Amino acid sequence: MATPGAEEDMLARYRSPLVSRYASAEMAFNFSERKKFGTWRRLWLYLAQAEKSLGLPITDEQIQEMEANLDNIDFKMAAEEEKKLRHDVMAHVHTFAHCCPKAAAIIHLGATSCYVGDNTLARVISRLADFAEKYADLPTLGFTHYQPAQLTTVGKRCCLWIQDLCMDLQKLEQARDDLRFRGVKGTTGTQASFLQLFEGDHSKVKHLIYSVLISRAYIVTGQTYSRKVDIEVLSVLASLGASIHKICTDIRLLANLKEIEEPFEKEQIGSSAMPYKRNPMRSERCCSLARHLMTLVLDPLQTASVQWFERTLDDSANRRVCLAEAFLTADIILSTLQNISEGLVVYPKVIERRIRQELPFMATENIIMAMVKAGGNRQDCHEKIRVLSQQAAAVVKQEGGDNDLITRVHADPYFSPIHGHLESLLDPSSFTGRAPQQVAKFLKEEVRPALMPYQSKMGGKIELAL
Structure with missing residues (x-):
């Protein structure tokens, strides 16, 4: 049997379909090892720069060496170190130190593993x-x-x-x-290690936090x-x-x-059996x-x-x-x-057809009111509409036919005073209330303002791989 290549070897291992099939390249990168461990190295650099500015014996040469190797990550070595040390952060401290020998002594100085952790x-x-x-x-x-x-x-x-x-x-x-941010607080959140580094100078410890962070930090934490x-x-x-x-x-x-x-x-196929x-x-x-x-x-x-x-x-x-x-x-x-x-x-035509099937029943109250305005008796009209509605419902449910209520109303001489108005009584737009006005008000007053901060990022269509 031939020895599998690197790509074939990867295909012999489980891969989450979240990444292999669906996720965007950008989001997948955000949770990749390269992004994660590259971020750790940048945090160690920021910490070293802040500690140097506060008087710790860290040289420009050490800082420059760290800057030059932020993305020079030997993942194979890191995996071997983690297997040996059983600690992912220290494995990457050692790996970073390997390519930054001059800065090795000051990488992660005084910190805990939890410093690095649309x-x-x-x-x-x-x-x-x-x-x-x-x-x-x-x-x-x-x-x-x-x-x-x-x-x-x-x-x-x-x-x-x-x-x-x-x-x-x-x-x-x-x-x-x-x-x-969690902040720079050491192993149990007390900042004891940094206070010792700065020989009891509380002001330097506080200044270290503000030097490292570009955002707010929690005042109190445990190790995390x-x-x-x-x-x-x-x-x-x-x-x-x-x-x-x-x-x-x-x-x-x-x-x-x-x-x-x-x-x-x-060329999309909906069903292999039903084309x-x-x-x-x-x-x-x-x-x-x-x-x-x-x-x-x-x-x-x-x-x-x-x-x-x-x-x-x-x-x-x-x-x-x-x-x-x-x-x-x-x-x-x-x-x-x-x-x-x-x-x-x-x-729209399918929607219109479905409305035609149901609207006559919804319009019965409008028909009754129109008849009353034309001089009819409400109780008599209600009874006639009830009987005609039940007959029309039987056609729909028992015979599978179309709703013929309006045809029945047209055929009944009792309703002759409003025969000329039936079409207007069945105008679907008269049954939607203030829905169109609500749409306009909602979009204008709530939706468009909420989207204003994102206007420069509205472009671009999504093309799905699958």
Whole structure:
């Protein structure tokens, strides 16, 4: 048997489909080893620069050597060191020191391993806002309990989706703005090692924090920052998953009704056995992965609850999996939803046909009121409409025919005073209430202002690999 090459050897090992099939290159890189360990090296550089500025014996030559080797990472050596040391941070300290021999003594000086430890949503909202605006006036049958209800408009229904996503955007922005660095605090968060380095000078320790950090830091921590931070972040992502699941479920149901369809590629195959099918595969993918995303918030909830005193290590392996998977999954379903929202297809004639089937029943109250205005007796009119409605319903349910209620009203001489007005009484736009005005107000007052900070990043379409 031939010895497998590097590529074949990789194919013999499990690879998460989150990365191999779905995730964007940018998000996959964010959780790659190169990005992670490159970030560690930059943090060690910032720490050394700050310590030098505060008087520790660190030379310019050592700093320059670190700067020159930030991305010169020997991953094979790091893996061998970790196998030997059983500590990933110290393995990379040794690997960095190997290519920075002059700086070896000051890398990670005084620190602990826990020192180193979105625009797509806005684009989705923007695309859906354009869709809602375009179809703000198009009447469609509303559903409650998935049974026919009063009319709404296609644009108004879309605004319900947008509203959920705007809430998610607000929570994401809040979670991002609330994030802080753990800070430079040593093994149990007391900064004792740094106080010793600076010979008891508290002012230098405080200055070190501000020199290293470009953002806020927690005032108190144990060896790690509170794991409740992970709960806050993943809760927002899980909530986003719930929103996208609901949106894509609606799209799947509408696809079954043939009213709205997601984009369908020219050579795409819906079913190997049924060539006529156009399955909502992208919406189904979003629902499938959104369910996974919603479950991931359970991990940080349990992790935070079992952290003992200043820290236990049973958080580490769990966080390596759930944090990366949460962001990768959120990236995938948002990118897929953007692709869907950029190519939604609406079939107005199908929507109109379904309205015609249900609207006569909804119009019975309007017919009664018109007859009363024409001099009729409300009770007599109500009884006649009730009988005709039941006859029409029997045609629909028992014979599979079309709703012929209006034909029956036309044929009944009792209703002759309003025969000339029946068409106007059945105008679908008169049954949508203020839906079009609500769409305009919502987009103007809530959606467009929320998107203003992202205007420079609205361009670019999503092309899915699968």
